[in-house]
Structure formats: C-alpha cells, structure tokens
Amino acid sequence: MEPQDVNKAIMKTVFAWMVVLTDIILTVVIHACSNNCLTCSGVSSCNTCKNGYYIGYNVDNNQYTDDCSLSCPDNCISCTSYYNCSKCNDGYYNGRHYPSSNAVTYHCQHKCRDNCISCTSYDNCTQCKNGFTGDLCDRCIDGKFGNLCDQNCPLTCLACSSLTNCSKCIGKHWGNSCQQCPANCLNCSSSSTCSSCDKGFHGQICNKQCNVNCLDGRCDQLTGNCNDGCVAGFYGNFCDMKCSNDCVNLTCDRVHGTCKTGYNAINSATGNEDANGIIIGAAVGGVIILIIIVVLVAAVVLLARRLKRLENSNTALTSNTDLSYYNINNAFVGANTDTRQADVNQSTTVYDTDTDTRLADVNQPTTVYESLTTTGVNRFADYSSLELQDVPTSELPNDHTVQLDPGVQYYNVSAK
Template identity: 35%
Template structure:
C-alpha cells in the first residue's frame, strides 16, 4: 500500500513541479512539438507553437507564406508581409512599383511614392517641375517653387528683382526689398540718405538717423553739440550733456565746482559735494572738523565724531576714560567699561577680585567666580573639596563628587567596593558589580562558574553555559557527545547530531546508508539518498522515465517517506 501511494505522489509531483522536457507536450509528455515550431517550442498542454519558423504561419504553423518578397517573414495570423523588399508593394508584396522617380521604396499599401527626386512632382512623381529659378525642389502637389534663387520672385520665381540696393533678396510675393544697403532707404531702397553725421544707417521709411556721431544731435544729426565738458555725447533731442567731467556741473556742464574738499565730483544739479575728504564737513565741505580724538572722519552734517579713539568718549570724544582696567575702550556715552581686565570687576573695573581659587576671571557685576580650580567649590570657591576619591572635580554648589575613582562608590566616594571579581568599577549608588570577570557570576560576582567546558563566561544570573566547547552538551556542558559521525558539534540540549558525515544517517548518525544503486550523498534531514545512479530517482531506486529531473526526485523522496511513515503508523 505504501509503495503504491509513493508512486502516485511521485507521478503527481513530477507533472506539477517541472512539466515536460523541451520539444514535448501532453499529459504524459508523450507528444513531440511540430517541426514548423520555431526552435521546436510549443505549449506543454495544447501543443500550439510559440512561434513559427520563417515562411510559415497559422495557429500550428501549417500554412506557407505565399509571398517571396517579404522582409522578415509573413504575419503569424494573416500570412501577409509586414515589410516588402525594394521595388514591391501589396499585402503579399506581389506587385512591382511602377514609378521611377521615387526617393526610397513606394508605399507598401498603395504603391505611390513617399517623396520625389529633385525636378519631379505628382502622386507618382510623373510630372516634371517646369520652373528653373527654384532654390529647392518644387511643391509635391502643385509643382510651384518653395523658394526662389537670388534676384527672382513670384509663384514660380518667374520675375526678376528690379531693385539694386537691397541688402538681401527681394520679397517672394511683392518683389520689394527686405532691407537696404547702407546709405539708402525707401520701399525699394531707391532713396539715398542725405545726412552724413549718422552713427549708423538711416531709417528705412523716413531717412532719419537712428543715432548721431559724437558731437552732433538733432533729427538728422545736423546740430553740433555746443558744450565741451560732457563726459559722453550730448542728448540726441536736446543737445544737453548726459554727464559732466570731473570739476563741472549744470545742464550743459558749463559751471565749475567751486569747492576743493570734495572726495568725489560735485552734484550735477546743485554743485554740492557728494562726500568730503577726511577732516572736513558741511554742504560744500567748507567746515573743518574741530575734534582731534575721532577714530574716523566727523559727521558730514553735524561735525560730530562717528567713533572715538581708545581712551576717549563723549559727543566729540572730548572726555577721557577715567578707568585704567578696561579690557577694551569705554562706553561712548557713559565712559563705563564694557569688560574688565583679569582680576578686576565693577562698573569701572575699580574693584579687585578677592578670590584666589577662580579658574577664570570673576564676574564683572558681582565679583563671584565663573568656575573654580580643581579641589574647590562654593560661590567664591572658598570651600575645599573634602573627598579624595573623586574621579574629577567636586560639584560647584554641593561639593559632592561627579564620579568616583576605581574601587570606590557613594555620594562622596567614601565607600570602598568590597567585591574583587568585578570586570569594571562597582555601581556608584549600590556598590554592586556592573559585570563579572571570566569565571564568576552573581550579584557581586562572588560565585565561581563550576563548568569547565563553556565557550566564554557563564551567565551572570544562573551560572549556566550558553555555548559548549566541541564535544560537550547539557545545561552546564557536563555531558560528552557520544556520536562520532557528526559534522560539527552535537545539539547543546539533546546531544543529537544536526548533520551527518557522508554515508551515515539517523538522529545520532549511527545508521549506514543502504546505497545499492544510490549515490553516496546523504540528505541531512531525511536520512534518505540524495541522488541515484542510472537515472533512478525514488527512494527505492526503481526506474523512471529518463527525462524527469533529479530535482523532482528530491521532492518526491521527501514526500514518499512521509507517506510511508503515515501508512506504516496506520
């Protein structure tokens, strides 16, 4: 019964898992794909070709393509050509293209030309272009020119351009010029520009200048600029200067700047200075700065200093800073110090810091220390840290330690760690070990690990091993692995083998594989053969069709053994 079930399951898995070999189809893969199938590939169930060989079409590729001028074979469903060779058209490319003036092949469906060679037009390029002055080919439908060669215009470029002063060709439809050469204007560039002071050509329609040469203005640049102090040309319409050279101002730059203390040119409209040279102020920089302690120039309007030199303050820097212990200049308005030199504090840094244990300067307003040197604490660092086992300085406010040196714990590190098997320091608050050294466990690492076959230390709380050395198993690795055919160590909890060496099987690898026709390889999980010789692919190595894969046999082996075990139990 078990053998019959194994055979059924094996056959079912075989079809579901892998199907038929290449070139075969059917329930039992007993039929061969048709020779007209491309690469002999067909559907494994119906036998319909995946694709046809060249020259065949239809569902089963039984029909022959009737055309011999196809490029790349005919259509799989209709038998018609997809592309024709040069010179043919039609569904099966059986008709010859009759036109001779085509560029490229004729249309696949109509036989008409796609485009004509130069000099021809019409549906089949049968008409010759009759015009001689085309710049390119004539229009495919009308035979008219697309564009004319130079000096011709009209529908067929039959008219010659009659104007001689064109800068380019004349207009295709009217014969008028697009633009004139320099010195001419008008519809056909027949008028000569009469002005000689134009900076460029005259206007095409009016003959007026676009811009004038330097020194001239007016509609036709007929007026001469009368001003001589312009930094650039005068205005085209008014003749006024755009800007003046240094030292002059006014509408025509006719007035001289009268001030001598300007840092730059005077204002174009008023003649006033834009800015003064150092030491002067006022509208025309006529006033001399009277203050001598300015760090920079005085204010243009008021004459007051912008900022004072070191040691001076006040509106005009006329006051001397009264303090000598300022770290920088005193305040411009009050004369008070911004900051004090080291060792001083107060509004004017007049007070001396009285504390000697400051790590830095004292506070400018209170005289208290910012921070204390090592070993001291308090508002003025007047208190001495009384604990000796601090790992760093004591707390500024309380005097307590931040952290303890190794071997001590407690608020002031006054308690000594009593455990000697700590891997690191004991806990600051409880005195318990953070972790144990190798071979010890427990809250204070007071208990010795009793097992000798551990890999690494035992567990901190239980003392049990996590991993055993090779050849041992059990809670404390006290039991020896008794099996000799294992690959790697035995199971930590059961002592059973995880994998067997080649040729053995079973929970403890104590059963020899009954090879027979089987290969020597063993499935580590089922204990069965992993492959058979002579294409025999089930656990009993009975013969099966040679086109089934070894991969299927592995799946069948596992399923068959399960079925055998189930049947045997029943």
C-alpha cells in the first residue's frame, strides 16, 4: 500500500472516533441532571427528586427552586415539602404526639416508644425490638424475661417474669417453678390433683389402671367406668364380665349381657331357654293388660247405668209420695183432681177433665191437655229455658200447678 493511502485510512478512523465521542459528550451535557434529581428536563430543572430532597420553597428565605437542592427534615425519608413528610425513618411517626394531643404534625418529629422499631402512632407499634412483643412492645416474648427481654426462662417454663416465677409451663408441669406432675398425669394443678390422665389410667393422681377390656383403653377418671364401651366378648360398667360363648361373634348387651345378634347353632340350649322366657313373659304381660282393660270398661258401663238410674229417680220428684208412676201415652183420665207423672224418657200426652197437677218431662217435651166445659188449654214446659207458655181461651182454677224439674222453682198459673 502506498504511503498516501495509509494516511487516508488513518484519517478516516480518527474522524469516525471523533464523531462518536462528540455524540457522547453532547448527550451527557444536554441530558445530565443535577446530583439530587431522579428525573429532569434540563441540567437545573428536576421533575422528581431522590429520597431526602424536594422541589419547592426554601423554608429559610421562601424562594422557589426546582433543582432538588432542598433537604427534607431530619428523620424524614421522603417529603413533598419541609413540613410534609410522606415517609419517616424507623422510630418516628407523623400525626398526634399522644392520643390526647390536639396538635397534628407531618414532619416526622414524634418518636416511637423505646422498644418499637417502627410505629404508626404512640400506641401502635408495627415492629418490636428483639425479645419484645405486643402493640406497645412492652412485654417479653414467651421464654424471655428481663428489662431488655434478653434472658431465658427455665427449660420447663413457657413464660416467666424471673427464674423462679413462671406464668406458663410446658406439658405435665405445674406451679411457679413448673414442677413435674405425678406419673401418668396429663395435666395437674398440684402434686396431688390431676385434671386429666394419660390413656389407660384413672384416679385423683392417675395411679390406677383402666380395665384392659375398656374400648380404646380409656375409662372415666373418677369412677373407672368404661364410658366408651367394651371390647368384643365383655360387658358391664368396668367391662369385667364375659359374654356367653353362645352369643354370635361374642357380642352382647353392655348392661345386661344378653346376646345382641342371636345365638350360635351349637350349644344354644341356654339361649333358647332365655328366648322362650322372654316370649312367655311378654305373653303373660299382654294377658294382664287385656284383663285390666276389660275390668275398666265394665266399671265404666256399670257406673254410667247407675248414674242414669239416679238421674231418673231424681227427675221423678212429686209432692205426693204415695202416688204411683206411669208411662202414659194418649191416656184419658176421668177422675177429677187426678195426678199423674209424665214419662221422663218419652214424649207424653195426657188428657183430663178437671184441674190436675202434672210433672213436665225433663228430657223431652211433654204436652198436657185439660178441658173445662168445652174450652181447651195447651201448656208446654220448655226444658231449656224453663218457662211456661199458655195458649189462650181458657178459664183455669186458681193455684193450678205445673212441676218442671226437681231442684228448680215451681210456677203457679192464675185464671185468665
């Protein structure tokens, strides 16, 4: 290659690099933001600021600036002005200093409680220092104690205020020092009182074994009864009695021991006898009940008849005890001052020719006709209202009497 050609190639390469460098320099100069700018539209004109800076008025001279040269207050992570922090450093908060305070500020000047890492108010810690817990971070986590909650409780303590004052123990331990409960005791309140036992034990200090025939090995802590039932082949409160070998699958009633699902075909004579006894007992019981029912029905019928006779005898009351009683239907009586009692069970029609006394039927209407000369009178004794009704056109003697019913009033009908 000729020397002049080499020189031309070198010049072209140098020119190309100069163009690239020029573009880089122009880009940096034109688009570079100030140190505290996050985004900008010019070297000295910021749109948004980095944390800790803001665009606005200087609190000292009230001059406006947009180059993010103004710092937020202390303890303020980000802000929109000197007096308006949007986020505080850990340990500080905005708002009222105390719940009872009136003044409200927003420049992160209020300090959280001593054991709070962060908070939203004086009484609401959102994160506590190690070893502390609670809304106020004022108590130790389980297993820790001391002013700084940095000391460990004894191994048997879940929570404590000192090495000798436990408020919560691990299982099977009790008391301020979390002593061990008696053997087989699941929970206890002292060395002599267990509130619950391990499976298979019972008693005040869980020192008695449940019967091995108790279902699932459990029994009542106080009585030792197998409350959940027995294993197959046993019955009774303590599951200490064996079911009959004749029972199918050795299953029998928990209380009485009778076979639940029947008897085996072999050696079942005893079972058949028991079954026959049950059938005979049921039959005898049924006969006794039937006899009692028959006696009661007979007694009711006899009582009803007796009451009916008493009612009839009471109804047949009259002022003359020597008179006979008659069932008179369409009867003619010829003698004067003749007295008859109307039938108390049927409607009765009585004819007479002179003044008489008649007893009105208390069960059904009774019609009595009387004749004086050629004129007739109809008298009807109404049982429901107990009133006397007269049909006109009659001359009756004074003191003509109609008896209505025993135990009620008597009515006198005067001549009209």
